[in-house]
Amino acid sequence: MTIPNILTLFRLLLIPIFLVMFYVPVFWAHWAAAFVFWLAAITDWLDGYLARKLQQSTPFGAFLDPVADKVMVTAALVLIVQDYQSLWVTVPAIIMISREIVISALREWMAEMGQREQVAVSWIGKVKTTAQMLALIGLVSGWEPFVFLGMPLLYIAAVLTLWSMVSYLAAAWQYLWKHAGS
Template sequence: MSTATAMLRSSAAAAAAQRRRQACRPAAATAARASGGRLSLQPAAAAVLSRPRLPQRPQRRAAGCSVWAAAGGSGGSSGSGSTILTLPTVLTLARVAAVPALVAAWYSPAPWAPAACTALFVGASITDYLDGYLARAMKVTSAFGAFLDPVADKLMVATLMVLLCTRPLPPGLLAGNTWVMPVVTCAVIGREITMSALREWAAALGPEAHSAVAVSWVGKWKTATQMISLTLLLLAHQGAAAAGGVPPALLDAAGATGVPLLCVAAFLTVYSLADYFRGLWRFF
């Protein structure tokens, strides 16, 4: 009895499956006739086209990319900017190389050393103006040169001021005050370190903040007074050590003028830092 029941159920299931297949055939035939007997690919094509595209790889730089462009970034040059070793940059590098030569001449016992020491600093002061002028005239300004120029200035000035701290002040208004040169030296070097960090921070904030720390007239006067006062003090010290040839009255005048002028330079140094902070105050 149970076997017959199972056979009846199996026959009923097979008949139901047959009826479902027959019901699906007219719909498939109708769709085939509507598409002309061909299978429609529109849904598949739409699915492919709707897929998000992968980002294209950036094109490689040209093989002839210049060293200048790699080092100078976007501060491109419109002159012969195929290399960073342009004339202004060479002059700036020469100032950096003159720093150890200045120290060696300062401590050298040779009779020509005092004159060489003074000549090195005076030459560095002249090229400080000359390299910037040539870069603008030759249209070979670059980000590398703009970075290196103030670094060379700071190295030369800081080195000479530390050397002057090892000698007593020349005769003059502040003679005998051993604290003057160390205090002025700390003020100048501390300002330069702070200013370098401030410019890096301003550059990270954006163009508006970076323009607020551009070189101002106070900074230019500060640099000029530093160079002149240090030249006078160097002349007073090294001229006295030279084997004759320099009138003592000239040496006394150089020392008496150089110390007060260096104090003025220290004041302008601190004032310019405060002025830059004032321009950046809204970004804090």
């Protein structure tokens, strides 16, 4: 068990804590949930950094890290959709969740084709993730100044989400087209 894998497992354990904190009937519940989400976002960055720095990348970590990320982000998106009950939050959330499903399936399929490197994480994906995490921290907190910053970041993340999806699909297009009839 490597340090990066321990951090990824810790992030998975934070998911139920995040959900419980969001719904605890106290005035500081959303702040606590935002803090737990922030902690998860930090561990996401840290486990990747340490895996590279300590040369502790493992197949288990390569599998589990994106799963932990997707579940945490999807949980946060579902919570803010339910909490805000606004089309202005729902549309970007649906875009982001849909993109994650499509790109995860694409990466799996490309790996089966022996072409996973064609859809490796790009700089657009990293910028998207940063905007997404900051937006979600702000929106989960519910504090008006953070919400004021979180809403535009949510839309920036949604645009980057679409941009990165188009980039990944374009990179995989020749393989998709070649195997479309098989």
